[in-house]
Amino acid sequence: MDWLFETPEEQIGRLQTELAAAQEKLAEAEDELADQLAEVAVFEREFEARVGHLVDELATIETQVEQYLERIQLRREDKTFGSGYIPVEEQFRQRWAKPPTSATGAKPKAEAKPEPVKMEAAAMKKVYRTLTKQYHPDLAEDDEDRDYRTQMMVKVNEAYKSQDAATLQMLVSDLESRQFQQRPAPEPELSPPEVIKKLKEELHRTEHRLQKVRFTLQGLHNESSVRLSLEVKLARRKGRDLMAEMAENLKKKIARKTAERDMIKTQFDSLR
Numbered sequence: 001m002d003w004l005f006e007t008p009e010e011q012i013g014r015l016q017t018e019l020a021a022a023q024e025k026l027a028e029a030e031d032e033l034a035d036q037l038a039e040v041a042v043f044e045r046e047f048e049a050r051v052g053h054l055v056d057e058l059a060t061i062e063t064q065v066e067q068y069l070e071r072i073q074l075r076r077e078d079k080t081f082g083s084g085y086i087p088v089e090e091q092f093r094q095r096w097a098k099p100p101t102s103a104t105g106a107k108p109k110a111e112a113k114p115e116p117v118k119m120e121a122a123a124m125k126k127v128y129r130t131l132t133k134q135y136h137p138d139l140a141e142d143d144e145d146r147d148y149r150t151q152m153m154v155k156v157n158e159a160y161k162s163q164d165a166a167t168l169q170m171l172v173s174d175l176e177s178r179q180f181q182q183r184p185a186p187e188p189e190l191s192p193p194e195v196i197k198k199l200k201e202e203l204h205r206t207e208h209r210l211q212k213v214r215f216t217l218q219g220l221h222n223e224s225s226v227r228l229s230l231e232v233k234l235a236r237r238k239g240r241d242l243m244a245e246m247a248e249n250l251k252k253k254i255a256r257k258t259a260e261r262d263m264i265k266t267q268f269d270s271l272r
Contacts, residue, residue, distance in 0.1 A: 022206040032155060047225075050243045057254055062257060
């Protein structure tokens with residue numbers, strides 16, 4: 001191969017060209033990943049507004065049904081065994097399922113929310129892309145880095161879904177401060193072999209990160225929210241509003257479950 005006979009200057013030039021090409025591919029892949037994650041976040045926000053609250057409402061009513069059934073069972077046991085009878089399962093729950101408390105017993109203070117900040121949709125998406133490139137967990141180098149990135153991405157996604165521009169801007173400021181503190185000191189002039197070594201290391205890191213970004217992009221297709229968003233898009237092309245259909249089905253289930261709850265409540269009241 002010709003590169004075996006390169007001079008150090010030629011090798012440096014080749015490595016610089018390869019590194020620039022790899023960095024360009026990485027930037028394109030990171031932008032694509034950030035765009036897809038932003039689309040998912042927007043879809044999840046719309047889904048929550050149109051469908052998610054109905055899912056929560058149905059879950060609440062189902063819980064109420066279970067609670068009334070449990071209370072009916074307890075009321076019947078009271079009549080059979082006396083009012084002081086406590087089932088074994090309830091004794092266990094009371095003994096071990098205590099709510100966690102802090103060491104002082106005081107409730108944790110709620111985090112102070114930043115003041116509202118106005119930001120255009122395009123600017124907010126740009127901020128989200130910047131934060132996603134930095135914090136996505138799949139780009140972590142080790143377990144500790146992954147934990148940190150995961151915590152930060154939770155904050156980023158929550159802020160973007162709720163269109164919380166103030167929190168997004170705060171996260172960007174924190175990121176810029178962190179990057180400034182980690183900025184390495186200027187290095188002395190390097191010899192050609194040292195430059196070659198440094199270019200190879202940077203090329204390896206860039207290619208490794210590019211591989212991770214591409215792997216993450218492929219994995220997005222298996223995410224439930226991504227699959228659902230694709231189904232919604234396909235349905236829309238056929239003139240259907242899939243989320244409206246889902247909402248309508250949930251409303252019917254809520255109506256049936258509400259009637260069941262009310263019937264069981266009437267049964268419970270009759271046992272008094």
